[in-house]
Amino acid sequence: MELLLQAFSWLLTPESWTQQGGALQRLFEHLGVTIGVVALSAGIALPLGVMIGHTRRWTTAVALLAGAARAIPTLGLLTLLGLALGIGLGAPVLALLVLAAPPLLAGAYAGVQAVDPEAVDGARSVGMSEAEIIRSVELPLALPVIVGGIRSATLQVVATATLAAYTSDTGLGRYIFSGLKSRDYPELIAGSLLVIALALLLDGSFALLMKSRSRAPRSDRQTTTIPLERNPS
Amino acid sequence: MKWLNQNVGSLLELTVAHLALAVPAILLSLVIAVPIGWTAQRLRWARDPALALVGVLYAIPSLPLFVLVPVVLGIGIRSSANAIIVLTVYATAIMVRSAADAFSSVPLEARMSATAIGYSTWHRFWSVDLPLAIPVMLAGLRVVVVSTVSLVTVGSVIGIPSLGTLFTDGFQRGIVAEVAAGLIVTVLIALVLDGICILAGRALTPWARAAEAR
Amino acid sequence: MIEFDRVTKRYADGSPAVADVSFTVPSHKTVVLVGSSGSGKTTLLRMVNRMVDPTSGRVLIDDVDVTTMDPVRLRRSIGYVLQSGGLLPHRTVVENIAIVPRLNGATRPDARERALTMLDTVGLDRDLASRFPAQLSGGQQQRVGVARALASDPNILLMDEPFGAVDPIVRRSLQHELRELQRTLGKTILFVTHDIDEALALADEIIIVAAHGAIAQRGTPTEILTRPANAFVAEFVGVDRPERRLRLADAAGVEVVTDASGRPIGTLER
Numbered sequence: 001m002e003l004l005l006q007a008f009s010w011l012l013t014p015e016s017w018t019q020q021g022g023a024l025q026r027l028f029e030h031l032g033v034t035i036g037v038v039a040l041s042a043g044i045a046l047p048l049g050v051m052i053g054h055t056r057r058w059t060t061a062v063a064l065l066a067g068a069a070r071a072i073p074t075l076g077l078l079t080l081l082g083l084a085l086g087i088g089l090g091a092p093v094l095a096l097l098v099l100a101a102p103p104l105l106a107g108a109y110a111g112v113q114a115v116d117p118e119a120v121d122g123a124r125s126v127g128m129s130e131a132e133i134i135r136s137v138e139l140p141l142a143l144p145v146i147v148g149g150i151r152s153a154t155l156q157v158v159a160t161a162t163l164a165a166y167t168s169d170t171g172l173g174r175y176i177f178s179g180l181k182s183r184d185y186p187e188l189i190a191g192s193l194l195v196i197a198l199a200l201l202l203d204g205s206f207a208l209l210m211k212s213r214s215r216a217p218r219s220d221r222q223t224t225t226i227p228l229e230r231n232p233s
Numbered sequence: 234m235k236w237l238n239q240n241v242g243s244l245l246e247l248t249v250a251h252l253a254l255a256v257p258a259i260l261l262s263l264v265i266a267v268p269i270g271w272t273a274q275r276l277r278w279a280r281d282p283a284l285a286l287v288g289v290l291y292a293i294p295s296l297p298l299f300v301l302v303p304v305v306l307g308i309g310i311r312s313s314a315n316a317i318i319v320l321t322v323y324a325t326a327i328m329v330r331s332a333a334d335a336f337s338s339v340p341l342e343a344r345m346s347a348t349a350i351g352y353s354t355w356h357r358f359w360s361v362d363l364p365l366a367i368p369v370m371l372a373g374l375r376v377v378v379v380s381t382v383s384l385v386t387v388g389s390v391i392g393i394p395s396l397g398t399l400f401t402d403g404f405q406r407g408i409v410a411e412v413a414a415g416l417i418v419t420v421l422i423a424l425v426l427d428g429i430c431i432l433a434g435r436a437l438t439p440w441a442r443a444a445e446a447r
Numbered sequence: 448m449i450e451f452d453r454v455t456k457r458y459a460d461g462s463p464a465v466a467d468v469s470f471t472v473p474s475h476k477t478v479v480l481v482g483s484s485g486s487g488k489t490t491l492l493r494m495v496n497r498m499v500d501p502t503s504g505r506v507l508i509d510d511v512d513v514t515t516m517d518p519v520r521l522r523r524s525i526g527y528v529l530q531s532g533g534l535l536p537h538r539t540v541v542e543n544i545a546i547v548p549r550l551n552g553a554t555r556p557d558a559r560e561r562a563l564t565m566l567d568t569v570g571l572d573r574d575l576a577s578r579f580p581a582q583l584s585g586g587q588q589q590r591v592g593v594a595r596a597l598a599s600d601p602n603i604l605l606m607d608e609p610f611g612a613v614d615p616i617v618r619r620s621l622q623h624e625l626r627e628l629q630r631t632l633g634k635t636i637l638f639v640t641h642d643i644d645e646a647l648a649l650a651d652e653i654i655i656v657a658a659h660g661a662i663a664q665r666g667t668p669t670e671i672l673t674r675p676a677n678a679f680v681a682e683f684v685g686v687d688r689p690e691r692r693l694r695l696a697d698a699a700g701v702e703v704v705t706d707a708s709g710r711p712i713g714t715l716e717r
């Protein structure tokens with residue numbers, strides 16, 4: 001408990017935040033890496049996932065892949081890439097990209113695949129092109145699941161970005177590793193608390209986003225002009 | 234290969250250490266989550282808050298938790314107890330949701346008829362609710378098994394020995410074979426334990442296959 | 448004898464499911480409660496084995512108030528058949544039937560022997576004994592449900608729309624078998640259905656239930672059909688439906704019974 005108090009007093013000291021390489025800088029690094037990696041990974045994985053969901057091909061392979069990815073220890077991947085690429089941001093970013101892909105891919109393909117095939121058939125029957133079907137039927141209906149995938153990926157990356165400090169000198173994880181090495185426990189604990197706070201903040205933001213969205217889609221669903229007699233589900 | 238030949242002994246030792254952390258955490262999570270999941274399913278109002286709470290737990294990154302748990306509980310940071318507690322937290326977070334889903338998946342008809350026949354609540358839990366919840370619960374357990382086996386390795390960066398030690402040691406000494414061996418054996422353990430779960434599930438739910446065969 | 452003495456059941460919000468209902472089920476008779484869904488007939492049935500306790504009033508079995516009995520023991524002494532059998536999906540046919548004898552303390556071999564005998568009673572092949580419910584047809588599941596309810600030889604049998612989930616042809620043969628069974632067993636049966644034809648086929652006495660368990664009419668099938676007490680009953684029984692208004696016609700010397708629109712139903716034997 002004594003240590004916890006010291007950690008809080010470290011957090012309440014302005015210099016801890018503002019100095020060169022201080023908490024503020026590390027926080028932004030951490031957040032920047034997280035957002036950058038998720039955005040980059042999403043740029044590749046989401047279109048791929050939507051295509052897979054739309055064509056309904058390779059879905060079993062993707063499901064297996066996403067499941068198998070869970071078995072790969074992140075630290076192992078990180079250190080292996082660290083040895084291959086050397087010290088620096090390259091290895092952790094590559095590792096994070098690989099880790100973010102499965103939840104993004106799974107969210108996209110599962111979301112699109114779960115769209116009622118009758119709705120898609122109905123859209124096709126009134127003469128929508130495949131691109132129009134994806135854009136105005138499948139994507140709006142799949143959005144909650146896709147956002148769920150982005151949420152998982154973000155949490156995965158923000159947590160693993162802490163480990164990234166093991167092979168490169170970036171982000172809040174640095175406090176943990178340097179604190180462990182120099183036995184500076186207040187800094188170690190303060191760093192841990194900051195990572196937890198950041199993760200919960202991101203998770204909370206997603207929860208709010210999904211909540212505000214989940215009220216809207218009801219009306220979205222009505223406005224997607226699907227000329228089908230369907231019971232409201 | 235050369236590294237492997239010279240280090241079979243330590244590889245085995247670390248594998249055993251790895252299992253000694255993962256298996257207790259997995260079993261503990263089952264013991265904790267099943268009663269919570271069952272209660273959440275019976276008390277409607279308790280379900281959402283309980284699931285929200287485990288959702289928050291699950292969002293906490295693991296490395297900071299490895300640091301904070303010993304501070305709060307006053308145990309050694311490099312102790313097995315620390316690793317098992319942290320792993321149990323995550324495993325339970327997954328398992329509570331899965332158990333709650335599993336108990337709601339038990340057909341109302343079966344529960345009702347068990348009551349009508351004259352099962353007491355306690356008796357019904359053991360001979361109707363629990364067996365019929367196995368298939369859904371097993372899906373959750375498989376996720377728990379695979380993710381726990383992988384998560385154990387994180388403890389190595391704060392000095393808790395496991396196959397993860399091969400990552401930190403191999404990285405510091407620049408031995409690719411050591412890291413690769415750690416990766417492969419960790420994944421293998423996950424696959425083997427997953428396989429055991431599947432086989433145990435089959436043995437415990439003969440009726441599920443009978444229903445499929447029809 | 449089962450006696451309902453001014454029973455009322457209110458939901459948590461205070462609205463009544465069943466309001467001030469009294470009637471009796473004589474021993475060794477089949478009484479059928481028939482009414483539309485939401486009329487409270489299932490609630491009444493469940494008061495007998497205390498799956499529902501009345502808010503006020505009493506349910507008596509042979510003059511003993513059921514609320515004075517332990518619910519678990521009470522349920523083990525009463526046979527109960529649910530819609531689609533209510534079989535436990537993870538137990539085999541023979542295990543399902545043996546459950547109540549086992550709960551009542553029979554040894555495993557005795558309970559099993561009893562269960563196999565019950566299979567004979569309800570006309571099922573003993574080869575089915577080791578199957579799981581999902582491997583049976585709807586009609587077979589239903590028979591197993593009846594066998595299970597009869598396995599510990601209860602005096603009372605409660606049946607809650609037991610044949611509701613099977614197709615009409617199977618339903619008719621199950622009704623026929625139940626009638627045959629009842630002729631030899633002479634149980635006290637309280638049967639719930641929304642199907643008036645099922646009630647006419649099975650009942651010694653029919654009780655037509657309107658909203659909140661209110662009894663619109665009680666009588667033998669013949670009385671209900673020939674002298675409906677009011678417009679509600681007449682409508683419910685469908686006394687004006689073509690198939691209830693039979694006529695005689697002559698077809699080349701054979702007397703043919705037709706419905707009101709002239710469709711043939713059968714021939715007349717004198």
